[in-house]
């Protein structure tokens with residue numbers, strides 16, 4: 101009796117782009133966002149060279165850390181994900197990005 105509208109797991113369609121909360125650089129288009137149910141905003145593609153990938157090998161675990169190319173703020177981590185067109189998933193901290201509806205989407 102709940103969830104009459106929309107499909108479960110389908111992201112709400114947003115306009116614009118996500119910018120770095122530290123410096124305002126555009127990092128991800130809103131249309132690159134998708135829902136994985138992790139609680140973190142997830143994207144399957146970045147904008148240009150805006151996101152730097154930094155390999156981490158800590159405690160025997162390989163992870164790819166994501167940093168803003170301009171201000172070097174920590175954004176989140178990159179994971180392999182067979183469901184996306186790029187084969188990867190950008191798992192981003194909500195506090196590291198802001199939605200700017202004025203940006204081209």
Ligand SMILES: [Zn+2]
Pocket residue numbers: 120121122123124125168169170171172173
């Ligand atoms: Zn930044």
